[in-house]
Amino acid sequence: MGVAAGAPAWSGLAVRVLALAALWAVMGGGSLGSWVVGAPAIALALYLSRRRFSGGVCWRALPGFAGFMLREMVLGGAQAALIALGPRRLLRPGLVRFDLRLRGERARVLMIDCTSLTPGTLSADLEGDVLWVHALDLGRPVSAGCRRMERRIATLFPEEAKA
Amino acid sequence: MFDALGLIFAAAGVALFVAGTAGLLRFPDLYTRLHALTKADTLGLGLVCVGAALHWGDPLIALKLGLIWLLVMASSTVLAHLIARAARRDGVRPWEAE
Known part of the structure; x- marks a missing residue:
């Protein structure tokens, strides 16, 4: 947290408290008793997410990214289901080495999580700048798909992508 | 109308859970x-949720x-990565087709 950022930091905290409280209110269905668990949970969530990251998030890119992920998820689920029910020869799995270009920590975490929801790929390990991707079918263009996902994620973190 | 549509989504979701299993x-x-x-399972749950919302x-x-x-x-995608990472670092080799 910056030294001169007193006021913005407090308003930022207020926004986060309100957002988490709204989330809990929806999940708890407005029952008063649920706050016995909710209030400590919100405090814990605030504490665990206390780290500050430099560089903003491009919220305008979020709807496009969400639409892209929804499509990937439907295709990924359908493909995994077909291979699970189909003959064994559809399965040609293996590990693929992918050199990450994303540098920011948040961008990389999102990359790891989204890759596992994309058709045929599962992020198995991160070693330095290398993401080990487990693929269900090595006959498909695994690296090209990961590169496309990387470019999509870079639109969400424009400042980190440039660095 | 919405009930029938909801039922279709829920049934598709259950089918995906069966396939996942x-x-x-x-x-x-x-x-x-x-x-x-x-x-x-993620897609299956999504479809069941759409079905329930329509219902x-x-x-x-x-x-x-x-x-x-x-x-x-x-949580499912984070857990999948953590399990795969732990397995890889433990030296679990991936199965390969002959």
């Missing part, structure tokens, strides 16, 4: 099983179901 039983190793669990026809319940889906999706 089939993958869990039929796939040859830990990594391939994780594929089935994360992807088929109740209440925006607040739909919002709640959407949040549940997002939270389960996030």
Whole structure:
């Protein structure tokens, strides 16, 4: 947290408290008793997410990214289901080495999580700048798909992508 | 009308859960099983949530179901990575087709 950022930091905290409280209110269905668990949970969530990251998030890119992920998820689920029910020869799995270009920590975490929801790929390990991707079918263009996902994620973190 | 549509979505979701479970039983190793669990089950839950939202026809319940889906999706993909990473670092070799 910056030294001169007193006021913005407090308003930022207020926004986060309100957002988490709204989330809990929806999940708890407005029952008063649920706050016995909710209030400590919100405090814990605030504490665990206390780290500050430099560089903003491009919220305008979020709807496009969400639409892209929804499509990937439907295709990924359908493909995994077909291979699970189909003959064994559809399965040609293996590990693929992918050199990450994303540098920011948040961008990389999102990359790891989204890759596992994309058709045929599962992020198995991160070693330095290398993401080990487990693929269900090595006959498909695994690296090209990961590169496309990387470019999509870079639109969400424009400042980190440039660095 | 919405009820029939909701039923179709829920049935499709259940079918994906069945397929995901089939993958869990039929796939040859830990990594391939994780594929089935994360992807088929996430989509299955999403479809069941859409079906339930259509059935109740209440925006607040739909919002709640959407949040549940997002939270389960996030935990399932994070867990899949952590399990795969632990296995890889433990030296578990992926199964390969002959």
